[in-house]
Amino acid sequence: MSPAMNPAMNPALNVIEIIQCKRDGGTLTPEQIRWVIGRYAADDIPDYQMSALVMAVFKEGLNADELAAWVDAMLRSGDVLDFSHVAAPKIDKHSTGGVGDKVSLPLGPMVAACGVAVPMMSGRGLGHTGGTLDKLEAIPGFRTALDPPEFRALLAQTGLVLAGQSETLVPADRRLYALRDATGTVESIPLISSSIMSKKMAEGLDGLVLDVKVGRGAFMKRPEESRTLAETMVGIGRSYGTPVRAVLTDMNQPLGCEVGNACEVAESIEVLRGGGPADLLEVTYRLGEEMLLLGGTAADRREARTRLERAVSSGAAFEKLVEVVEAQGGDPAVIHDPTLLPAAPHHHEVAAARSGYLTRCDALDLGVAAMRLGAGRERKEDSIDPGVGLRILAKVGDAVEAGQPLIRLAWADRARLDQALPLVERALEIGEERVAPPPLIHGEVS
Amino acid sequence: MSPAMNPAMNPALNVIEIIQCKRDGGTLTPEQIRWVIGRYAADDIPDYQMSALVMAVFKEGLNADELAAWVDAMLRSGDVLDFSHVAAPKIDKHSTGGVGDKVSLPLGPMVAACGVAVPMMSGRGLGHTGGTLDKLEAIPGFRTALDPPEFRALLAQTGLVLAGQSETLVPADRRLYALRDATGTVESIPLISSSIMSKKMAEGLDGLVLDVKVGRGAFMKRPEESRTLAETMVGIGRSYGTPVRAVLTDMNQPLGCEVGNACEVAESIEVLRGGGPADLLEVTYRLGEEMLLLGGTAADRREARTRLERAVSSGAAFEKLVEVVEAQGGDPAVIHDPTLLPAAPHHHEVAAARSGYLTRCDALDLGVAAMRLGAGRERKEDSIDPGVGLRILAKVGDAVEAGQPLIRLAWADRARLDQALPLVERALEIGEERVAPPPLIHGEVS
Numbered sequence: 001m002s003p004a005m006n007p008a009m010n011p012a013l014n015v016i017e018i019i020q021c022k023r024d025g026g027t028l029t030p031e032q033i034r035w036v037i038g039r040y041a042a043d044d045i046p047d048y049q050m051s052a053l054v055m056a057v058f059k060e061g062l063n064a065d066e067l068a069a070w071v072d073a074m075l076r077s078g079d080v081l082d083f084s085h086v087a088a089p090k091i092d093k094h095s096t097g098g099v100g101d102k103v104s105l106p107l108g109p110m111v112a113a114c115g116v117a118v119p120m121m122s123g124r125g126l127g128h129t130g131g132t133l134d135k136l137e138a139i140p141g142f143r144t145a146l147d148p149p150e151f152r153a154l155l156a157q158t159g160l161v162l163a164g165q166s167e168t169l170v171p172a173d174r175r176l177y178a179l180r181d182a183t184g185t186v187e188s189i190p191l192i193s194s195s196i197m198s199k200k201m202a203e204g205l206d207g208l209v210l211d212v213k214v215g216r217g218a219f220m221k222r223p224e225e226s227r228t229l230a231e232t233m234v235g236i237g238r239s240y241g242t243p244v245r246a247v248l249t250d251m252n253q254p255l256g257c258e259v260g261n262a263c264e265v266a267e268s269i270e271v272l273r274g275g276g277p278a279d280l281l282e283v284t285y286r287l288g289e290e291m292l293l294l295g296g297t298a299a300d301r302r303e304a305r306t307r308l309e310r311a312v313s314s315g316a317a318f319e320k321l322v323e324v325v326e327a328q329g330g331d332p333a334v335i336h337d338p339t340l341l342p343a344a345p346h347h348h349e350v351a352a353a354r355s356g357y358l359t360r361c362d363a364l365d366l367g368v369a370a371m372r373l374g375a376g377r378e379r380k381e382d383s384i385d386p387g388v389g390l391r392i393l394a395k396v397g398d399a400v401e402a403g404q405p406l407i408r409l410a411w412a413d414r415a416r417l418d419q420a421l422p423l424v425e426r427a428l429e430i431g432e433e434r435v436a437p438p439p440l441i442h443g444e445v446s
Numbered sequence: 447m448s449p450a451m452n453p454a455m456n457p458a459l460n461v462i463e464i465i466q467c468k469r470d471g472g473t474l475t476p477e478q479i480r481w482v483i484g485r486y487a488a489d490d491i492p493d494y495q496m497s498a499l500v501m502a503v504f505k506e507g508l509n510a511d512e513l514a515a516w517v518d519a520m521l522r523s524g525d526v527l528d529f530s531h532v533a534a535p536k537i538d539k540h541s542t543g544g545v546g547d548k549v550s551l552p553l554g555p556m557v558a559a560c561g562v563a564v565p566m567m568s569g570r571g572l573g574h575t576g577g578t579l580d581k582l583e584a585i586p587g588f589r590t591a592l593d594p595p596e597f598r599a600l601l602a603q604t605g606l607v608l609a610g611q612s613e614t615l616v617p618a619d620r621r622l623y624a625l626r627d628a629t630g631t632v633e634s635i636p637l638i639s640s641s642i643m644s645k646k647m648a649e650g651l652d653g654l655v656l657d658v659k660v661g662r663g664a665f666m667k668r669p670e671e672s673r674t675l676a677e678t679m680v681g682i683g684r685s686y687g688t689p690v691r692a693v694l695t696d697m698n699q700p701l702g703c704e705v706g707n708a709c710e711v712a713e714s715i716e717v718l719r720g721g722g723p724a725d726l727l728e729v730t731y732r733l734g735e736e737m738l739l740l741g742g743t744a745a746d747r748r749e750a751r752t753r754l755e756r757a758v759s760s761g762a763a764f765e766k767l768v769e770v771v772e773a774q775g776g777d778p779a780v781i782h783d784p785t786l787l788p789a790a791p792h793h794h795e796v797a798a799a800r801s802g803y804l805t806r807c808d809a810l811d812l813g814v815a816a817m818r819l820g821a822g823r824e825r826k827e828d829s830i831d832p833g834v835g836l837r838i839l840a841k842v843g844d845a846v847e848a849g850q851p852l853i854r855l856a857w858a859d860r861a862r863l864d865q866a867l868p869l870v871e872r873a874l875e876i877g878e879e880r881v882a883p884p885p886l887i888h889g890e891v892s
Contacts, residue, residue: 019630023504047494052629055501058469183498184465 015039015049022056030069037073041172050176051183054191062190067232068239070190074198077172081119081148081204086156088117089295093287094200095211096192096219096229097129099367100254100392103211103284104132104162105268106276109320110288112160113311114304116295119155119203121165125376125384126181128217128367130264133164134376138262138342138386142330160324170199178380187219189229197236207243207294209287210234214442215252217363223248223442230445245290248442249283253361253396256280260375260389260410266338272318279395282440285309342387344410348417352400356430361396365427366407372419373411388412390424397437400430461485461495468502476515483519487618496622497629500637508636513678514685516636520644523618527565527594527650532602534563535741539733540646541657542638542665542675543575545813546700546838549657550578550608551714552722553730553737555766558606559757560734562741565601565649567611571822571830572627574663574813576710579610580822584708584788584832588776606770616644627826633665635675643682653689653740655733656680660888661698663809669694669888676891691736694888695729699807699842702726706821706835706856712784718764725841728886731755788833790856794863798846802876807842811873812853818865819857834858836870843883846876 013035021028036053039045062070083090091111095101108118122132122144133144146154146163154161167174173195180186200208210233213219214226230246237244249255256277258267270276271284289304298304311317322332334340352358370376374385391408394400407424411417459481467474474482482499485491508516529536537557541547554564568590571577579590592600592609600607613620619641626632646654656679659665660672676692683690695701702723704713716722717730735750744750757763768778780786798804816822820831837854840846853870857863 016628016630019501023501023630047492048497048625049629051494051498052501052631055465055469055498056505056630059502059505179494182462183495184462184469184502185498 015045015053019049019053019056022053022060025060027063028066030065033066033069034073037070037077037172041077041175047179051179051185054176054180054183054185057191058185058188064235067190067194067236071194071198071201071236074170074172074176074194075202078170078202079148079166079168080202081169083117083119083152083155083204085152086117088115088159089206089297090117090119090204091207091209091291091295092118092120092200092203092205093209093211093291094196096196096213098213098251098255099128099130099217099363099370100256100259100264101130101213101251102135102256102258102264102268103280103287105135105265106271106317107284107288107291108160108162109272109324110284110308110311110317111291112158113316113320114292114307115159115297116291117155118160118291119151119205120160120162121199121203122162123165126380127378128364128371128376130259130261130370130376132162134384135261135264136162138265139325139330139334142325143328146328154327158320158323158327160320162324162328165199169202173198189225189232192219193229193232193236197233201236201240201242205242207291208237209290209294210244210246211283211287212246212248213251214248215250215363215438217251217254217367227443227445234445243294245294245444245446247286247290247444250438250440250442251363252438254363254366254392255283257392258389259366259370259392261384261386262341262343263389263391263410266341269318269321269335269338272312272321274312279440286441344385344387344389344412346411348409348411348421349405350407350409350421350424350428352402352404352406352430354430355402356400356432357434358394358396358398358400358406358428359431359435360427360429361392361394362427365423366390366392369420369423369427372423373409373416374413385412395437397435399434461491461499465495465499465502468499468506471506473509474512474515476511479512479515480519483516483523483618487523487621493625497625497631500622500626500629500631503637504631504634510681513636513640513682517640517644517647517682520616520618520622520640521648524616524648525594525612525614526648527615529563529565529598529601529650531598532563532605534561534605535652535743536563536565536650537653537655537737537741538564538566538646538649538651539655539657539737540642542642542659544659544697544701545574545576545663545809545816546702546705546710547576547659547697548581548702548704548710548714549726549730549733551581551711552717552763553734554606554608555718555770556730556754556757556763557734557737558604559762559766560738560753561743562605562737563601564606564737565597565651566606566608567645567649568608569610572826573824574810574817574822576705576707576816576822578608580830581707581710582608584711585771585776585780588771589774592774600773604766604769604773606766608770608774611645615648619644635671635678638665639675639678639682643679647682647686647688651688653737654683655736655740656690656692657729657733658692658694659697660694661696661809663697663700663813673889673891680891689740691740691890691892693732693736693890696884696886696888697809698884700809700812700838701729703838704835705812705816705838707830707832708787708789709835709837709856712787715764715767715781715784718758718767720758725886732887790831790833790835790858792857794855794857794867795851796853796855796867796870796874798848798850798852798876800876801848802846802878803880804840804842804844804846804852804874805877805881806873806875807838807840808873811869812836815866815869815873818869819855819862820859831858841883843881845880
């Protein structure tokens with residue numbers, strides 16, 4: 001073996017030197033990045049060295065070339081999917097995570113009903129944010145763990161799959177994400193974007209729409225950080241020749257009126273039946289327009305919008321959800337009658353302390369409150385209660401009267417209710433002056 | 447257990463929040479620092495979390511209060527020594543590490559012969575720097591691993607002990623240093639100073655003299671960094687009420703003429719017999735003066751110098767070394783006749799390529815060259831050859847003639863010689879213009 005072929009002998013490929021280089025603000029070579037990620041994925045580099053490197057990356061960042069190499073090394077740690085057996089364009093949507101963000105549930109069926117294949121791979125909720133898999137599992141029997149052959153077969157059959165990520169897809173990310181979670185290195189733009197994009201680029205997509213959240217309930221609190229994150233991810237897509245469009249959407253208050261799991265499924269069904277709250281509809285349709293445009297099945301946004309509206313009004317989108325639920329083992333009866341979904345036994349209302357205008361309805365506090373009720377996870381190993389949650393009865397800008405209920409909590413455990421209530425009360429603020437509702441779409445990046 | 451007593455329940459004592467706080471440039475509370483170091487020493491916090499924290503400390507530093515808490519937490523991870531059974535003042539000397547730095551060997555006997563007790567705890571060489579323990583072990587039979595009762599008894603008996611650190615002294619540092627070594631986080635002023643000072647403050651000293659090296663062969667290459675390191679360590683001593691004086695000494699070229707292990711013992715014996723090279727004498731006497739002053743056994747530097755010179759000229763210092771070598775199991779015959787020390791079988795001389803003045807004799811390159819010959823360790827587990835080394839035949843500023851030998855290598859293994867030679871050649875530079883020898887004492891901090 002020549003010295004150049006044996007990494008242990010190659011002085012350029014030394015993990016301590018790689019850490020020191022990044023620590024001191026230097027630039028890593030693609031070879032160094034490929035080597036360090038590959039060795040980490042193979043369990044040849046211990047967690048304690050990787051966490052030092054990741055903290056150095058957190059502090060010093062990665063330039064465009066380093067980021068491309070990092071994503072590529074992550075992607076190559078596992079399988080790359082091939083959906084070429086499906087003729088339709090394959091377009092996925094990914095959200096950076098928010099509170100009340102059930103967009104995937106109505107969006108997938110609407111877009112699939114318009115002839116775009118949607119191989120949607122989602123995650124679980126963690127911390128204050130919800131997860132599509134947890135919401136789907138509120139549907140009795142629904143299976144989100146599909147092996148690759150079943151995923152491929154269902155995508156060909158229904159044009160829409162709503163499932164978790166296969167174990168073999170980007171295993172390096174699973175290990176690295178757990179390490180970042182345990183070492184205070186989550187909120188880093190290069191690390192977030194490489195984690196998301198390595199997984200999405202491994203899905204073999206024709207296009208990707210990103211919903212990048214902005215505001216209190218988002219991972220990135222500052223709008224300029226969210227925009228940088230969006231630009232970074234779009235740039236990664238470009239380097240793979242995959243069209244990516246990012247829409248920056250508001251996450252200062254929860255999206256829609258329901259925060260939880262079963263209640264968010266019910267609200268999603270409402271959208272597919274032609275109802276639903278205005279803000280949820282606006283974000284869902286906007287992302288759907290981008291997906292149809294990327295899929296080449298509409299000439300412009302207006303045409304895309306018309307097709308999506310027709311998919312809803314014709315019942316085709318609703319029927320697509322029924323079809324997918326049946327295909328993935330779920331009970332279609334609950335889609336026809338959402339009152340059959342799991343529900344918490346008790347309710348508690350938080351009312352307006354005085355009359356005025358609702359000036360704050362804080363997504364972060366309400367997300368944590370829902371987690372405390374049992375709708376989310378503080379730790380990965382926590383279990384979820386699908387029936388608990390919050391109903392938002394007033395949105396920012398609404399006039400409210402003293403005593404009027406603002407939030408309705410569906411709860412099952414008194415101790416959990418006691419933990420959630422102070423957060424709900426802190427989340428709400430009533431002022432004397434009318435405030436405008438916050439803009440819902442903060443911008444786009446493509 | 448109240449929430450405040452149970453760290454797991456206390457929201458202020460969460461390792462991820464502690465990492466995030468330091469990562470974002472925040473200030474840790476003394477409680478957080480005590481908790482995180484204590485838990486790490488108890489093996490309750492994994493290495494991968496500690497390495498992320500240490501990298502954050504590397505990048506963001508520690509303020510004076512944080513540093514005091516950090517040192518204190520390290521110190522409390524193990525035993526604190528008590529030498530109150532010895533009536534004489536207890537003064538130690540610590541060097542930040544250099545090439546050819548054998549000062550401890552002649553200095554300890556000189557100072558002890560003047561009535562100051564010297565409980566000297568030294569380390570091993572690593573990388574390009576030598577270690578006092580390795581040099582002492584070139585003396586056949588000499589034992590550097592003493593348990594605390596034997597250390598205490600020998601200090602009372604001879605007033606000088608030359609040994610390694612007990613296992614029970616600052617165990618947190620042993621674990622943390624190994625972690626820093628493996629994660630590229632060694633060269634940090636707060637981490638270096640807390641590592642050194644926690645161990646020295648655990649020795650229960652009446653005073654400490656620090657030899658902080660400056661220049662190419664020092665850990666800190668830039669003079670301002672060495673000064674900051676010195677000031678930081680003196681400040682830590684002050685917070686413990688322990689007088690600490692730091693002398694900044696030159697390490698651009700090796701100290702003295704011998705670099706190795708047995709050869710440095712021989713050069714140290716030369717000093718105790720009234721000989722030795724001028725630069726080694728100047729640093730040794732200067733540090734000895736500070737030790738006598740801190741020990742209160744001399745009124746001023748001039749008096750201290752006179753006493754030290756008399757200890758050498760009377761033979762008392764030499765006899766003290768013989769006494770210590772016998773007490774610690776070494777063969778005193780080699781002290782009386784250093785030609786009995788281990789010696790390498792072969793020699794190779796590197797000669798001046800042209801006539802002129804020696805303008806560079808690089809301590810770092812020569813330190814690495816000596817390590818490659820087998821005098822030092824690349825990794826902790828490497829073994830040492832006591833007989834190999836370098837003899838410096840010309841110092842910076844000396845006039846040299848073409849063909850004149852500049853360095854004499856004592857070698858045992860041809861492959862190792864081949865690795866060392868290019869470094870020796872690179873270390874030397876001959877110019878046409880005479881240059882002044884570099885100043886030996888760069889300053890002091892007290």
